Amino acid sequence: MKLILLGAPGAGKGTVAKLLTKLDGSVQISTGDILRGAVQAGTELGKQAEDYMKRGDLVPDELIMGIMESRLQEPDCEKGFLLDGFPRTIPQAEALKELLQKLGIKLDMAVNIDVPREVILDRLTTRRTCSNPECQAIYNVKSNPPKKEGVCDKCGSPVIQRDDETVEAINHRLETYNEKTAPLIGFYEKEGLLVTVNATSSEDVIAAIKEKLGQ
Numbered sequence: 001m002k003l004i005l006l007g008a009p010g011a012g013k014g015t016v017a018k019l020l021t022k023l024d025g026s027v028q029i030s031t032g033d034i035l036r037g038a039v040q041a042g043t044e045l046g047k048q049a050e051d052y053m054k055r056g057d058l059v060p061d062e063l064i065m066g067i068m069e070s071r072l073q074e075p076d077c078e079k080g081f082l083l084d085g086f087p088r089t090i091p092q093a094e095a096l097k098e099l100l101q102k103l104g105i106k107l108d109m110a111v112n113i114d115v116p117r118e119v120i121l122d123r124l125t126t127r128r129t130c131s132n133p134e135c136q137a138i139y140n141v142k143s144n145p146p147k148k149e150g151v152c153d154k155c156g157s158p159v160i161q162r163d164d165e166t167v168e169a170i171n172h173r174l175e176t177y178n179e180k181t182a183p184l185i186g187f188y189e190k191e192g193l194l195v196t197v198n199a200t201s202s203e204d205v206i207a208a209i210k211e212k213l214g215q
């Protein structure tokens, strides 16, 4: 399947994408994961992105399109892909449309995961992430803590609170979402690709996506 996952930070895009990869071998492409990996590895991309990310601002569109143009042409994308956290602005959505046309790729749909703000705030402040850039497993101190406190179940690396998950940065990310990313809902509606799912559990979101795909 070839999907865009839209939704505010904390809507569950990453969790849903990970579950969907198990259905048909489609790959999850998270620009946030790619950028965090680059920051930790200290690459040129990481250095350019780091300050924006810490503040909860978006990284410039040119940097993101550079990443995505090569990522979408890697062979593992042939089976399908789940775009998680990309596109995030209208110029990114327009550039993606052009890129997909050039590559002869057709999207199945853009899924807008619509979750109430109180749920989002609660999730983001209690979310913890594995610090290993190769893993980046997601936990929640209330609903899904690691078996051993502070240690990733999957790879044994420390589980941390992200720099951009302080209350201040979270509020800023949500404002950025409303201003820059929410307009994509209208964009994909016009493209005839939008599917909105109002569900807080990832299983319900998966069930709705499967139904829409006719699976």
Ligand code: AMP
Pocket (backbone or CB within 6 Å): 009, 031, 032, 033, 035, 052, 053, 054, 056, 057, 058, 059, 060, 061, 064, 084, 085, 086, 087, 088, 089, 092, 164, 173
């Ligand atoms: P995420 O893990 O998707 O919440 O992304 C974490 C941070 O990475 C965001 O707050 C942005 O600073 C940056 N980022 C991720 N994806 C994008 C994107 N498509 N465009 C611009 N910045 C992005």
